[in-house]
Amino acid sequence: MGEGAAMARKTDTTTKFGEKRAAIVHAASVLINDTGVQATTLTKVARAIGLNATSVTYYFPRKDELIVTVYAETIALMKATAEEALAERTTEQRIAKFVALHVALRDRIRRGERGLITALSEIRSLEQDDQDQLLAQYRAVVDDVRAFFGPPADDAKRALYSARAHILIEAMLWWPVWSLRYSVLDFPRVERKLVEILCHGIPSQPGRWNPAALEDCGWRSGTEDAASQNDEFLRAATVMINERGYRGASVNRIAEALNVTKGSFYHHHDAKDDLVLECFQRSYDRLSRVQMAGLGLETDYWTRLSSVLNELLDVQFFDPMPLLRTTALQALDSEHRNDVVMRSNRLARRFAGFLIDGIVDGSIKPVDPLVASQIIMSTLNGAYEARRWAARFDERPVAIEAYLSALSEGMLAGAA
Numbered sequence: 001m002g003e004g005a006a007m008a009r010k011t012d013t014t015t016k017f018g019e020k021r022a023a024i025v026h027a028a029s030v031l032i033n034d035t036g037v038q039a040t041t042l043t044k045v046a047r048a049i050g051l052n053a054t055s056v057t058y059y060f061p062r063k064d065e066l067i068v069t070v071y072a073e074t075i076a077l078m079k080a081t082a083e084e085a086l087a088e089r090t091t092e093q094r095i096a097k098f099v100a101l102h103v104a105l106r107d108r109i110r111r112g113e114r115g116l117i118t119a120l121s122e123i124r125s126l127e128q129d130d131q132d133q134l135l136a137q138y139r140a141v142v143d144d145v146r147a148f149f150g151p152p153a154d155d156a157k158r159a160l161y162s163a164r165a166h167i168l169i170e171a172m173l174w175w176p177v178w179s180l181r182y183s184v185l186d187f188p189r190v191e192r193k194l195v196e197i198l199c200h201g202i203p204s205q206p207g208r209w210n211p212a213a214l215e216d217c218g219w220r221s222g223t224e225d226a227a228s229q230n231d232e233f234l235r236a237a238t239v240m241i242n243e244r245g246y247r248g249a250s251v252n253r254i255a256e257a258l259n260v261t262k263g264s265f266y267h268h269h270d271a272k273d274d275l276v277l278e279c280f281q282r283s284y285d286r287l288s289r290v291q292m293a294g295l296g297l298e299t300d301y302w303t304r305l306s307s308v309l310n311e312l313l314d315v316q317f318f319d320p321m322p323l324l325r326t327t328a329l330q331a332l333d334s335e336h337r338n339d340v341v342m343r344s345n346r347l348a349r350r351f352a353g354f355l356i357d358g359i360v361d362g363s364i365k366p367v368d369p370l371v372a373s374q375i376i377m378s379t380l381n382g383a384y385e386a387r388r389w390a391a392r393f394d395e396r397p398v399a400i401e402a403y404l405s406a407l408s409e410g411m412l413a414g415a416a
Contacts, residue, residue: 029070041063092412161415202367204365221235310400313403
């Protein structure tokens with residue numbers, strides 16, 4: 001009897017420990033998504049669940065231990081989702097299942113269930129050993145999603161499947177950003193439209209890819225004129241934020257990359273957040289110029305859209321100053337973040353305009369333009385991560401065409 005009671009107490013203690021630990025991890029996940037890693041503190045996490053900071057340190061003595069756990073559990077959930085989808089019989093069924101599982105999770109979260117999908121943008125700001133461990137786990141997710149397309153027959157097919165896996169994962173990670181505009185009652189329809197576009201592409205003639213050259217109207221960084229020091233700060237900050245996230249792109253690192261002092265940095269910018277906001281504005285200005293150049297072409301709207309995408313992917317893959325990823329968005333205060341998201345949505349709506357006019361002129365399938373425009377935005381946003389992938393190709397246009405074939409012909413084309 002005594003042994004049974006002791007066992008029950010031990011079980012109860014273990015259960016409570018696990019529940020409290022899970023609550024801490026969830027609270028940290030919410031804070032990271034809302035405010036970024038740097039602004040997430042053990043004190044704020046404790047306050048969110050009615051504890052004091054000392055109680056949290058019993059479970060996680062250091063903040064970085066908590067951050068690593070949040071990232072690891074997020075990746076584990078992504079891995080389980082990918083494995084469940086991979087069990088389906090065909091490529092189309094796997095993609096559909098993968099999308100459905102992500103949409104269902106967001107539906108449950110919207111209805112009040114706890115969920116753990118944390119933005120992974122600042123993994124590279126962690127200690128190297130932690131980075132290596134988490135990135136290895138993430139690569140296992142990519143391996144599973146790449147396997148959706150079957151065994152690759154050669155290196156070219158493996159590269160193609162890798163690009164499509166990357167685009168598919170990015171589309172699901174981007175989904176929470178724009179799905180807030182939809183009621184959960186609309187989720188089933190949006191899910192179907194997502195799968196349709198991802199599987200079958202955008203143009204009415206699948207595989208059609210004949211982009212026109214666009215005259216550079218100031219969106220490329222390789223001009224003959226020497227760049228100003230402020231332009232150099234923007235370039236260094238953009239690259240470093242893309243690679244290391246907001247926390248990893250410290251003022252010291254940015255200054256060291258340019259071989260200048262911190263004083264020089266603060267001569268141009270009052271604070272790091274001002275620089276981040278300017279990086280966003282510069283990126284969106286450049287993207288907008290490319291869009292407007294494409295609209296000025298005298299041709300059908302799929303050719304206009306493909307010309308814009310071709311130019312933007314060339315910038316993301318090969319230009320010394322790529323476009324800024326959304327990795328820094330969490331670090332901005334709510335007012336500036338809302339401004340940045342609003343401008344991103346305006347650019348997406350301009351892409352939707354291309355699509356609508358393309359449906360009218362017959363060059364684009366009758367896809368949902370709002371959903372397709374967000375897939376385009378996520379594809380562009382994630383393209384920077386594929387720079388090393390693109391560098392393996394002997395010719396730049398071949399790399400861009402292969403990557404964007406997910407949009408020009410759909411992910412089912414060429415699958416095993």
